[in-house]
Amino acid sequence: MRPLSITAGSAVCALGTGRAALRAALHARQGGLRPSGFPGAPEGIWLGCVPGVETVPLPPALSAFACRNNRLAELALATDGFAEAVEAARERYGADRIAVVLGTSTAGIEETEQAYRRRDPASGALPADFDFASTHDLQALPRYVRARLGLRGPALAVSTACTSGARTFLEAATLIEAGLADAVVAGGVDTLCRMTLHGFASLELLSRSGPCRPCAADRDGISIGEAAGLVLLERAERAAPNAPLLLGVGASSDGHHMSSPHPEGLGAVAAMRDALESAGLQVEDIDYVNLHGTGTRANDAMEDRAVSHLFGDRVPCSSTKGWTGHTLGASGALEALIAMICVEDGLIPGCLGVEEVDPGFRSDVAIANRTAPVERVLSNSFGFGGSNCALVIGRPLS
Amino acid sequence: MKCWVGGLAVLGPGLPGWAESEPILAGAQPWTPAELALPPPAMLPPTERRRTSLAVRLALAAAAEAAAGEDAAALDTIFASSNGDGAVVGAILEALSDPEGTISPTQFHNSVHNAAAGYWGIGAGSTRPSVSIGGHDDTFAAGLLQAAATVVTHRRGLLFCAYDAPLPPPLAAVRHTTLPFAAAMVLRPEPVPAARAALTLRYVAEPAEASPSTEGLDALARENPAARALPLLRALAVRRAALLRLPLLGDAHLEVAVEPC
Numbered sequence: 001m002r003p004l005s006i007t008a009g010s011a012v013c014a015l016g017t018g019r020a021a022l023r024a025a026l027h028a029r030q031g032g033l034r035p036s037g038f039p040g041a042p043e044g045i046w047l048g049c050v051p052g053v054e055t056v057p058l059p060p061a062l063s064a065f066a067c068r069n070n071r072l073a074e075l076a077l078a079t080d081g082f083a084e085a086v087e088a089a090r091e092r093y094g095a096d097r098i099a100v101v102l103g104t105s106t107a108g109i110e111e112t113e114q115a116y117r118r119r120d121p122a123s124g125a126l127p128a129d130f131d132f133a134s135t136h137d138l139q140a141l142p143r144y145v146r147a148r149l150g151l152r153g154p155a156l157a158v159s160t161a162c163t164s165g166a167r168t169f170l171e172a173a174t175l176i177e178a179g180l181a182d183a184v185v186a187g188g189v190d191t192l193c194r195m196t197l198h199g200f201a202s203l204e205l206l207s208r209s210g211p212c213r214p215c216a217a218d219r220d221g222i223s224i225g226e227a228a229g230l231v232l233l234e235r236a237e238r239a240a241p242n243a244p245l246l247l248g249v250g251a252s253s254d255g256h257h258m259s260s261p262h263p264e265g266l267g268a269v270a271a272m273r274d275a276l277e278s279a280g281l282q283v284e285d286i287d288y289v290n291l292h293g294t295g296t297r298a299n300d301a302m303e304d305r306a307v308s309h310l311f312g313d314r315v316p317c318s319s320t321k322g323w324t325g326h327t328l329g330a331s332g333a334l335e336a337l338i339a340m341i342c343v344e345d346g347l348i349p350g351c352l353g354v355e356e357v358d359p360g361f362r363s364d365v366a367i368a369n370r371t372a373p374v375e376r377v378l379s380n381s382f383g384f385g386g387s388n389c390a391l392v393i394g395r396p397l398s
Numbered sequence: 399m400k401c402w403v404g405g406l407a408v409l410g411p412g413l414p415g416w417a418e419s420e421p422i423l424a425g426a427q428p429w430t431p432a433e434l435a436l437p438p439p440a441m442l443p444p445t446e447r448r449r450t451s452l453a454v455r456l457a458l459a460a461a462a463e464a465a466a467g468e469d470a471a472a473l474d475t476i477f478a479s480s481n482g483d484g485a486v487v488g489a490i491l492e493a494l495s496d497p498e499g500t501i502s503p504t505q506f507h508n509s510v511h512n513a514a515a516g517y518w519g520i521g522a523g524s525t526r527p528s529v530s531i532g533g534h535d536d537t538f539a540a541g542l543l544q545a546a547a548t549v550v551t552h553r554r555g556l557l558f559c560a561y562d563a564p565l566p567p568p569l570a571a572v573r574h575t576t577l578p579f580a581a582a583m584v585l586r587p588e589p590v591p592a593a594r595a596a597l598t599l600r601y602v603a604e605p606a607e608a609s610p611s612t613e614g615l616d617a618l619a620r621e622n623p624a625a626r627a628l629p630l631l632r633a634l635a636v637r638r639a640a641l642l643r644l645p646l647l648g649d650a651h652l653e654v655a656v657e658p659c
Binding site: 105112130132138175179202203258 | 471482490491494509520530531532534543547551649
């Protein structure tokens with residue numbers, strides 16, 4: 001693919017509101033996971049909450065969209081100069097030439113969970129003020145963002161479980177390449193809800209011993225988080241000098257099992273290879289791999305096999321989910337913004353809270369921050385349904 | 399954007415598959431509403447087959463019919479659904495609102511919007527890229543636009559499948575979907591011998607006029623988002639040139655020019 005400029009980016013997660021907070025926390029090794037205070041969550045887990053998200057106001061004209069997920073989207077639009085950057089692009093290209101492609105696994109389903117608790121005791125009906133289309137429906141997220149930004153281009157909701165956020169970069173690149181858009185608002189927004197928390201609990205995949213510890217010998221599961229990661233993608237000519245670009249995207253399916261990855265990581269290898277091929281790069285051109293690294297026994301072991309199959313132990317890798325938690329359909333987008341920071345700062349953020357790497361792992365897992373030139377990052381996302389996606393972010397080969 | 403339509407599928411009340419439905423869609427035979435019977439998907443291993451819901455059966459049956467005679471495992475896929483597996487999502491919401499309720503692991507992994515795509519990968523033995531999208535009432539048009547963009551950009555064959563099933567109460571009252579419907583087609587970047595028609599697609603940032611026909615078979619489009627495929631399916635069945643305008647996002651539409659091969 002032709003590289004794309006990441007002209008603007010906004011990140012909101014447990015580490016704070018904005019990319020500066022994300023950057024500072026990564027350098028200072030201060031994580032955002034805390035003991036759960038989320039109503040109705042399983043006992044004894046840690047979460048990556050965005051404080052105060054439930055009170056973020058939406059513009060009155062768009063109040064029908066009010067739900068936890070769209071409030072988090074609104075917070076991200078108002079952060080890092082994102083809405084202003086889109087407005088400048090709108091003036092450049094016209095509102096109908098800017099598309100919105102956003103990923104989410106559960107959209108505003110937290111609103112539906114609340115509505116279920118307010119059902120009519122006699123009929124079981126949901127309350128009359130519950131607006132399904134503007135909250136629960138997947139399309140509510142891109143529709144809200146498109147309306148809020150005054151855009152008139154195509155809009156798409158991508159929902160491929162935990163690859164949703166990463167996968168939007170591929171769909172966005174396709175829209176630009178096909179000539180349907182000059183710029184695309186892409187990324188992911190996913191918020192805490194009881195469905196996700198109890199769902200992962202039913203699979204016995206949540207860490208019960210504290211914050212998640214991806215790649216650790218004693219890792220025992222996921223800590224769930226919430227986040228919004230938004231980017232404005234356009235042709236590379238628009239990029240600031242030396243700025244990291246979206247260089248490639250790869251995708252594959254496992255075709256193996258609904259919730260367990262292929263044990264040898266064949267799908268993960270295929271997605272990483274596809275991303276390198278799409279970027280016109282070789283394995284030696286990658287300086288750091290940001291792992292999907294959720295902290296479960298099986299996923300991390302599979303990913304180590306896949307990464308070491310391609311890179312041996314020559315490329316440092318780590319997961320940043322010990323800081324943010326697993327932000328599900330937003331994780332791929334949030335970690336794309338982390339990859340940009342790694343390139344800009346020459347930072348390899350070692351896995352947080354890990355004393356000993358799984359002795360069975362063969363790749364070079366960083367557990368302390370390292371300072372090194374980072375020209376290009378490969379960022380992995382994997383999800384239920386055997387969905388795999390990998391991004392390459394950084395500077396092109398000179 | 400121009401692409402070519404190969405294999406086709408349709409499933410809905412009184413529309414039990416493309417071959418039987420083609421004369422009905424073309425207007426040569428009357429449409430008679432009849433319940434759609436969907437057997438468990440033979441492409442899945444028995445353990446997985448038993449667990450499949452109506453939404454997954456719909457998606458897999460339509461995808462398999464459209465890809466019949468093709469190397470199904472070699473096709474990229476786009477699965478488009480407004481409601482996903484609403485029966486599973488509804489059951490989880492019920493369980494969460496009941497203090498004694500529990501969610502099963504299978505229910506949870508089946509609740510993801512890409513569950514049908516995941517089962518397709520397992521059943522077809524496909525490791526090709528797959529994306530699952532939602533688009534409320536405009537899911538079919540949104541998916542077709544992305545499918546065409548993918549085909550012209552990546553220059554590979556793609557299987558596009560749109561499907562939706564009714565939601566259980568109380569969700570049924572807030573999301574109108576009264577019957578099952580699915581449509582699927584294989585799209586190609588170049589004319590192939592078996593191609594039925596060429597499609598030229600254009601995104602237009604102006605609202606579309608209301609659909610000319612909303613009676614009989616065409617009324618299904620009001621009952622299921624995937625049935626908004628009907629104007630295109632009818633044009634393909636009757637093998638005549640047509641210019642269609644499928645609404646998108648309230649203020650835009652997808653213009654589809656159909657030229658029979």
